[in-house]
Amino acid sequence: MQESFKATVKITVTGAAGNIAYSLLWRIAAGEVYGKDTPVDLTLLEIPAAVKAAEGVAMELRDSAFPLLRDITVTADLETAFSKTQAAFLVGSRPRSKGMERADLLTANGAIFSAQGKAINDFADRDVKVLVVGNPANTNALIAANNAPDLDPSQFTAMMRLDHNRVLGQLAEKLGTPSAEFEKVAVWGNHSASQFPDLTYANVDVDHDWYVNELIPKVANRGAEIIEVRGHSSAASAASAAVDHMHDWIHGTEDWRTAAIVSDGSYGVDEGLVCGFPTVARDGRWEIVQGLELSEFQKESIAASVEELRSEREAVQHLL
């Protein structure tokens, strides 16, 4: 049986003692990212104060006896964490504390993601794929990419698949149709309340008023709604979206998905910003869907979110 397995892959998860990781690690260990034929070595990165808790997580992973799970390493050291890693989920980040301004949050996280970007640049596999989940995800990915000059910027992405999945979930509930039947849905912009969920090209017949006045604000504010109702921020749904993003990036998809990737200037989005686009994945790369006609409504909605990304970039200019 062993002979049919592919080579073992090394996957790194940061923030390994946190809520999202507690779902994500189990999905990865079950083979849902690379496939059921690919064994995985897992490396769990945490801050020193949370290494012990991450060791407890590692003990539970062992106790799950996953057939594909090989080595588990728990560390607070960046070189150990990223050495030869092929896929990195950058989940750990600094939450906003009381009285902290958005600019302070950007800078505090900037320090984390510049250090991790450098370590990935120096120690990771040359084809590493990086997904930033920790917020502010788009700008953290921008910082990491800019601190990894030896790697291609396309190797750094931020997670907007949860926003994409939230649109599918809302449509499925509204129309009573399984989510897999919806095509050509996308979410443009920043993973924040300024994002623009776009149904222009989707194969759905919904009331325009419901779309603009209910669906868009619902999806854009879903994170806050989950906190209010569940009492904790989204965790399992975020982990699920992270698995979807990395799975599709590795295996490819011709179906439209939303990934936040480094802009090449398409659709008037400043080159270099990490922005959500309608994307497909081919040969291990995300590609922006080209040739779309944008209405004034779409252009204005995208521009508003891009403006926020620009101002975030301004606030972290010293880290780029």
Ligand code: NAX
């Ligand atoms: P938790 O606070 O439960 O866990 C975060 C963990 O990261 C903690 O254990 C902490 O010790 C660790 N950490 C902090 N700095 C670190 C560093 N420098 N290196 C390694 N580990 C470090 O948060 P959780 O609920 O897991 O959420 C993690 C991040 O995901 C947050 O920034 C959150 O805002 C963000 N989210 C992003 C989403 C997206 O769609 N992009 C959606 C869900 C989520 O809100």
